[in-house]
Amino acid sequence: xxxxxxxxxxxxxxxxxxxxxxxxxxxxVATALKRAWPRARLTWIIQPLPYRLxxxxxAVDRFILFHRHRGLSAWRSFTEIAPTLRAQxxxxxxxxxxxxxxxxxTALLRSPIKLGIDRxxxxxxxxLFTTHQVPPRPVGHIQDEFLEFVEYLGIDPRPLDWxxxxxxxxxxxxxxxxxxxxxxxxxxVVATSRLEKNWPPGRYARLIDALHSDFGLRCVLVxxxxxxxxxAAETIHASTRVRPVNALGDDVRRLAxxxxxxxxxxxxxTGPLHIANALGVPVVGLYGFTNPKxxxxxxxxxxxxxxxxxxxxxxxxxPDAPPRPDGMARVTVEAVLEKVALxxxxxxxxxxxxx
Numbered sequence: 001x002x003x004x005x006x007x008x009x010x011x012x013x014x015x016x017x018x019x020x021x022x023x024x025x026x027x028x029v030a031t032a033l034k035r036a037w038p039r040a041r042l043t044w045i046i047q048p049l050p051y052r053l054x055x056x057x058x059a060v061d062r063f064i065l066f067h068r069h070r071g072l073s074a075w076r077s078f079t080e081i082a083p084t085l086r087a088q089x090x091x092x093x094x095x096x097x098x099x100x101x102x103x104x105x106t107a108l109l110r111s112p113i114k115l116g117i118d119r120x121x122x123x124x125x126x127x128l129f130t131t132h133q134v135p136p137r138p139v140g141h142i143q144d145e146f147l148e149f150v151e152y153l154g155i156d157p158r159p160l161d162w163x164x165x166x167x168x169x170x171x172x173x174x175x176x177x178x179x180x181x182x183x184x185x186x187x188x189v190v191a192t193s194r195l196e197k198n199w200p201p202g203r204y205a206r207l208i209d210a211l212h213s214d215f216g217l218r219c220v221l222v223x224x225x226x227x228x229x230x231x232a233a234e235t236i237h238a239s240t241r242v243r244p245v246n247a248l249g250d251d252v253r254r255l256a257x258x259x260x261x262x263x264x265x266x267x268x269x270t271g272p273l274h275i276a277n278a279l280g281v282p283v284v285g286l287y288g289f290t291n292p293k294x295x296x297x298x299x300x301x302x303x304x305x306x307x308x309x310x311x312x313x314x315x316x317x318x319p320d321a322p323p324r325p326d327g328m329a330r331v332t333v334e335a336v337l338e339k340v341a342l343x344x345x346x347x348x349x350x351x352x353x354x355x
Contacts, residue, residue, distance in 0.1 A: 003132055005113065005153070008037050009091035014044045015106050016096040017066045019193075020252065020271030023050040024162065024278055025146045025298075026096050027057070032150045032157040034059035043088070045081075045105055053252045053275075057163050066105065078104055085109055094149050095130055098122045103129035115149060139320035143298040160299070162278035166257050173254075174261040181245055184348060186217040186340075187259055187276075188244065189267035190232040196289040196325050197268045201232045205239035206333045207266070212242040214337070215344060219244035222258055222272060263348050266336065268328070269295050277301060282347040284339045288327025293319040304343050306335045 012033060016026045023046065034042060043062040046054075051063055064084055069076045078101075090111040095102055098117050103126040106114050116122065116130030118137070127133055134148045150157045166174070178185055188208065191198045211217040221236065221244050223229040233246055247258055259265055259276045265283040267273035269290045276283040277297040285297055288308030296305050308330035310317065 003113065003115075003152075006091055009040050011088065011090045011092075012037070012040050012042050013088075013090045013093045013109055013111070014042065014060075014096060015093065015102050015109075017045055017047045017068070017102060017105065018050075018097055018099075019047075020050050020053065021269075021274045022097075023054070024271070024274040025143045027054065027162040027164070027278065028143075028157055028160045029094065029096065029146050029150055030057065030059040031161040031163045032147075032155050033153075035161075036150075036153075036155040040091075043090070045085070049252060053256060054164070056165065056167075058165065059163055066101075068101070077101070078108070081105070082108055092153075095126065096146060096149065098124065098126045100124035100126065102126060106130060115152070117145070121145070139294065139318070141296075141298060141319060142294055164256065164260075164275070164278055166253075166260065170253065170257045174257045177247075177258065178261050181220060182218045184217055184263040185220055185261070186211055186264045186266060187220050187222045187262040187272075188236075189265065189270060189272045190221050190223050190236060190248070191226075191229045192268055192270035193226065193228070194270075194289070195228070196323070197270060197328065198228070198232070199268055199286050199328055199331060201235035202239060203331075203333050204232070204236045207336055208236065208240050208244050209242055210333070210337055211340065215340065217264070220258065220262065221246050221248060222255055223248050224252075224255070225250040264340065264343055266340070273297065282343045284336060284343055286328070286331050286336065288329065288331050289323050289325060291317070291319060291321050291323070293317070293321075301343075304339045306331050306339055 016023055041061045044060050045064045045066055047066055066081055085108040093109050093111040093114040095106040095116040106129045114130040115132045116127055118133045119127045120136050134152045147157045208219045221233050233248055256275050260279045265276040265281055268286045273283055273285055283301050285305040287305055291309055292305045308327040309324055
């Protein structure tokens with residue numbers, strides 16, 4: 001079908017209901033749409049956790065929360081939200097998620113134009129729920145895949161703006177925190193919800209001791225309240241000579257502003273890594289299970305990735321290579337320290353004359 005949009009759409013809906021890190025690449029899409037069509041009202045269907053992070057996003061006028069239920073009660077998620085979704089008619093819907101739940105939500109939305117990913121890159125027959133698809137392309141970085149949507153609409157998404165902002169109170173609390181911790185500070189993301197992405201706590205402990213002794217960095221453990229993260233933090237804390245500050249918690253806004261105030265971040269492939277990258281904070285990415293050419297930091301800091309995904313140095317693999325369960329074992333403490341030294345040299349002020 002030909003794409004026939006109003007000169008300036010007035011009602012636009014974004015469908016992206018996945019995890020925290022998966023929502024970050026959608027932020028420049030929202031910003032670009034609002035920049036092109038400032039009078040349009042932008043509605044985002046989203047899950048509660050990422051909503052807590054971007055609830056005040058300057059490009060989004062309205063959020064509709066999708067409370068995902070698991071198992072036999074999963075259908076409740078759609079029956080609870082259906083009346084709200086059907087109540088508004090949209091000029092344009094962007095389905096940014098290739099999954100059956102996004103397809104079902106897209107089907108419930110009333111719009112003559114529902115734009116999704118092309119059939120070859122779709123999953124769960126998601127393309128069946130859209131009226132238009134972006135042109136087929138080879139699999140690439142996930143951020144570029146999102147930007148294809150606005151480019152297809154004739155909008156220049158650059159300069160990219162993720163739109164993450166903090167209140168004056170949050171910035172003041174951040175400054176108080178780091179005044180007590182001291183500078184320079186390195187945030188350590190201790191774990192993810194996907195066990196195959198996680199780095200052994202014992203290696204984190206060795207890394208933290210070296211960051212303190214070799215570079216004079218104060219280390220702060222950050223992350224959420226899950227049992228996996230708390231167990232990792234306890235093991236790290238018990239195994240280090242220099243005790244890091246434990247800043248784990250269930251406040252995702254606090255997590256984000258602590259990342260924004262850090263001089264450096266070390267993280268596996270998880271939400272905080274992508275938040276740090278969006279905030280312009282140097283991040284050393286620990287990659288083994290997931291493919292850094294598809295899910296690595298976007299733009300800056302790609303040279304700071306520790307690539308355990310490659311089975312041998314310089315292996316030529318593409319962004320479509322599937323996950324490698326044995327990859328994190330190839331991420332060594334020594335390799336991480338090399339990337340830390342590079343990050344300090346390029347992006348962070350000199351530390352005790354050693355950076």
